[in-house]
Amino acid sequence: MSRHVVVAAALLLALAGAGPRQQPVFRTHVDVVRLDVLATDRGRPIRGLTAADFEVLDNGTPRRVEVVSADRVPLDVALVLDVSQSVRGDVLAHLKRAALALNDALDAKDRVALWTFSHRVSRLVAPTGDRERVRGAIDAMAPGGATALLDAIYTALASRAPGPNRPVALVFSDGRDNRSWLAESDVIDAARASETVIYAVTFTPKPAPASLAAPTVDVGPDEVLLAALADGCGGRLLRTASERELGLRFLEVLDETRTRYVLTYAVGANSAPGWHTLTVRLTRRTGQVKARAGYQLAPGGG
Amino acid sequence: MSRSRLQSSVRPRALVGAAAAILLVALPASQTAGRAAARRPQAPAVSAVPAPVARYFEMADRFASGPVEPVVREMASLDHTLADTTVRWLAGIVARDGVDPRLATRVRAAALLHTHTALAGAPATRFEQEWHLAIARRLVDLQARPPAREPADATARRRSFERRWWLAMAWYRHGALDLQALAAAVRTLTEKFRDDPEVLLQSGSFAETLAWSRLSATAIVPASLKTKSREAWLADAQSAYERALAADPDLDEARLRLGQVLSERGRHAAALAALSSVLQRATSQRLVYLARLFSGRACEHLGRFADAVAHYRAAAASCPACQAPLVALSHAAMKSGDAVEAGASASAVATMPSSDVIDPLWEYYSGQFRNLPALLERMRREVAP
DSSP states (O other), X not given: OOSOOOTTOOBOGGGGGSOTTOOOOBOSSOOEEEEEEEEEEXXXXXXXXXXXXXXXXXXXXXXXXXXXXGGGSOEEEEEEEEOSGGGTTHHHHHHHHHHHHXXXXXXXXXXXXXXXXXXXXXXEEEEESOHXXXXXXXXXXXXXXXXXXXXXXXXXXXXXXXXXXXXXXXXXXXXXXXXXSSOHHHHHHHHHTSSOEEEEEEEOOOOOOTTTOOOOOOOSOOHHHHHHHHXXXXXXXXXXXXXGGHHHHHHHHXXXXXXXXXXXXXXXXXXXXXXXXXXXXXXXXXXXXXOBSEEEEOTTOO | OOOSSOOOOOOOOOOTTHHHHHHHHHSTTOHHHHHHHHHOTTSOOGGGXXXXXXXXXXXXXXXXXXXXXHHHHHHHTSOHHHHHHHHHHHHHHHHHTOOOHHHHHHHHHHHHHHHHHHHHSOOSSHHHHHHHHHHHHHHHHHHTOOOXXXXXXXXXXXXXXXXXXXXXXXXXXXXXXXXHHHHHHHHHHHHHSTTOHHHHXXXXXXXXXXXXXXXXXXXXXXXXXOSSXXXXXXXXXXXXXXXXXXXXTTOHHHHHHHHHHHHHTTOHHHHHHHHHHHHHHOOOHHHHHHHHHHHHHHHHHTTOHHHHHHHHHHHHHHOTTOSHHHHHHHHHHHHTTOHHHHHHHHHHHHTOOOOOOOOGXXXXXXXXXXXXXXXXXXXXXXXXX
């Protein structure tokens, strides 16, 4: 998970000349690092960037990168959805609509996997291009139980088989973890070392008026945790206080994934194993870049 | 999983002796009570039992004899006056002479009937539930007041009942994570039965729950219980478990929890020693499963990933429907650089068939709640006429 070692594969450099939505071809025996980055200026995605616009430092060493607009690389979207007891009723109904809307909006070559979690983690649908199958599973989602958010995110990341598609996890939650085996730091570390870009969508209902509020448990999603998870792998946290806006947030995530760039570079044979910290900057214009913080190079890699 | 109701596992008993029990109350001149009255003339004669009180104890006797559910339903719909009248009548007797052993048995049955009604009888409101528990507590207190002279075994029975009833209360409150009421129950237990190993185990698991990092996401934590640091609660838990084990070295639940607390306090080698002892001694599948999981985590902290993986594999084998060992196994493998095992174990979680099996890990911070139905049933059998 830590490093996209593409065995028998590298991004075809001639991709720039291919038609729109054409899937890249991976054909050589070069290990590459693949970065899925988002460039923005005052919150708006920057389009039309080329390799010359990016500077990538791998443990401080500049790397020569190839760039392809991300909308040409199909997605592997993992929907990781909280179906614990707290989503019963309207929240679940709107969550289903949001998931269905995203499912319908995907491109033909995109794949989607459907995960749900309460105290149990379930993969309802393995990565597939079969939209109807996903639709049926979304319709059948039922609420109940406690919340194993961390175990669910970790399992969705760890069980993904490497492949040419860009992995994106869209995690929805409206509550705090109270059942996972793993600790927060375990999952944050795993996410940082993963190639998957995590987007977290949270729903926090408006609080009751103070005069009516009774002592209660810490309700609402753990936005600090989810923001840390998303930031560590180049994604971000999107909040909503209205369940009716869940569909908008989900489609916002999908739109944003299509404005991202895929940067690749070869890993040298003499690269040191261990953690490689990545710095990605724009060189010819102002703006912010979100990308994963680094990757783990296994001994013998490169 | 709803924690608001005790899932009753109490099975209706055969109606053995039920008729006799009913007669015992319905006929005021029954031999048993009559003999007791003859022995102690100052105690009220059974013939003096007011009709409402007789009816009340008739219900208690039916409950003790079983079947349970009809009596619980009847009690749940009963006017409060009957119980209040009985409690006042009993208080009068206690004030004069104490409750004789035979009456004490029936008072215990009544206390259990109210307890069962509160916890398993689906009372209409929280107020109703708490009312039944308050009456039960009054009855427990009253049965504990012996007459001037009685055999030692009768006194021991009163004390044993009182101890177990308070343990049942603590277990119930623990399962519901009603921390305010749990704190009160633990305080009462500690005041009354300071060195009892089961009480120490309960006291330790209460402190351990208060140190649980995810507690605030699960339960209301009263301000009065936020005065100590997590480390201080863990220290309290460790001390309680060590005292429990000193009093009863066979209390493997305390040994398991001691191991987990030691690990939480960063003393992983000591934790492994305690958990290893559980693995050697325990026959309970639940204890072995949890000991494997906790041992795995301690091994991870010590950098012994191969040992951690072995523990997690064993845990997974002992509970094939449990996800935690597979998640743990995947994560430990990933940390040790075994991407194949990490992916395979995570995929095993992904493809696990749905199951109603409750992972013991999920109930760990509910203390001994899982044992509550069995405890109440044992207590009920002991008060059967």
